Amino acid sequence: MTKRHSQKYKIDRRMGENIWGRPKSPVSPGRREYGPGQHGQRRKGKMSDFGTQLRAKQKLKGYYGNISEKQFRAVYDEAVRRRGDTGEQLIGLLESRLDAIVYRAKFVATVFAARQFVSHGHVKVNGRRVNIPSFRCKQGDVIEVRDKSKNMLALLEAIGLAERDVPDYLDVDHTKMTATYARVPNLGDVPYPAKMEPNLVVEFYSR
Missing domain, CATH: 3.10.290.10 (RNA-binding S4 domain)
Structure with a gap:
C-alpha cells in the first residue's frame, strides 16, 4: 500500500466514514465499522459539541487532501471576510482550489x-x-x-x-x-459522498 493510500484510508477509519466514496475504503459496506487501533472496538460515549465540531472540521479538511491546519484556517478567515453565509463561502473557496x-x-x-x-x-x-x-x-x-x-x-x-x-x-x-x-458552487452542488457540515466548522472556529 502506498503512503498516499495509507493516509487516505487512515482518515476514513478515523472519521468512521468513506468520505471519498472509494470502493476499497476500510469503512465500505462489509468492512470493519469500528475505529483503528487496538482500542477501536471499545464502546464510544456520546460525543460532546466540541468533539462533533472538531470532527466536522477534520473531515472537511481531510477531504481536500488533508491540507494543513494553517492553510485551512486561512481559507476559513477569508470566508469570514466575505459577504453571505460563511459556511457556503468556505465551500466555494475550497472548491476553487x-x-x-x-x-x-x-x-x-x-x-x-x-x-x-x-x-x-x-x-x-x-x-x-x-x-x-x-x-x-x-x-x-x-x-x-x-x-x-x-x-x-x-x-x-x-x-x-x-x-x-x-x-x-x-x-x-x-x-x-x-x-x-x-x-462557484454552493454546498448542495458539491458531490460529497459523505455529509459535510461547514456550519459546524464555523461553530468550531467561532468558539
Missing part, C-alpha cells in the same frame, strides 16, 4: 493525486503553467492539461472511472483535456 478542480474534472483519481499532478507542472490555467495546488481559480478560468502530459496512463484511467461524475459547475472536455470553472 486548483487541485480540487483537477480532481472534480476527473483528470486524476484522488485528491491526493491532484496535488501531486499540479505540483509536477502538468496543468495550465488560462494558458500559463501553474504548479501551486492551492492556487485559487476564478469563474471563467480554463484549466488545461499540458500537451506533454495528455497521454499519461494515470490520466486516461482516471477519466474512465465510473464511481464519480463531473459536477455541473465545471464544463469539461476530456477530448481536449480542458475544464472551465463555470461558476
Whole structure:
C-alpha cells in the first residue's frame, strides 16, 4: 500500500466514514465499522459539541487532501471576510482550489493525486503553467492539461472511472483535456459522498 493510500484510508477509519466514496475504503459496506487501533472496538460515549465540531472540521479538511491546519484556517478567515453565509463561502473557496478542480474534472483519481499532478507542472490555467495546488481559480478560468502530459496512463484511467461524475459547475472536455470553472458552487452542488457540515466548522472556529 502506498503512503498516499495509507493516509487516505487512515482518515476514513478515523472519521468512521468513506468520505471519498472509494470502493476499497476500510469503512465500505462489509468492512470493519469500528475505529483503528487496538482500542477501536471499545464502546464510544456520546460525543460532546466540541468533539462533533472538531470532527466536522477534520473531515472537511481531510477531504481536500488533508491540507494543513494553517492553510485551512486561512481559507476559513477569508470566508469570514466575505459577504453571505460563511459556511457556503468556505465551500466555494475550497472548491476553487486548483487541485480540487483537477480532481472534480476527473483528470486524476484522488485528491491526493491532484496535488501531486499540479505540483509536477502538468496543468495550465488560462494558458500559463501553474504548479501551486492551492492556487485559487476564478469563474471563467480554463484549466488545461499540458500537451506533454495528455497521454499519461494515470490520466486516461482516471477519466474512465465510473464511481464519480463531473459536477455541473465545471464544463469539461476530456477530448481536449480542458475544464472551465463555470461558476462557484454552493454546498448542495458539491458531490460529497459523505455529509459535510461547514456550519459546524464555523461553530468550531467561532468558539
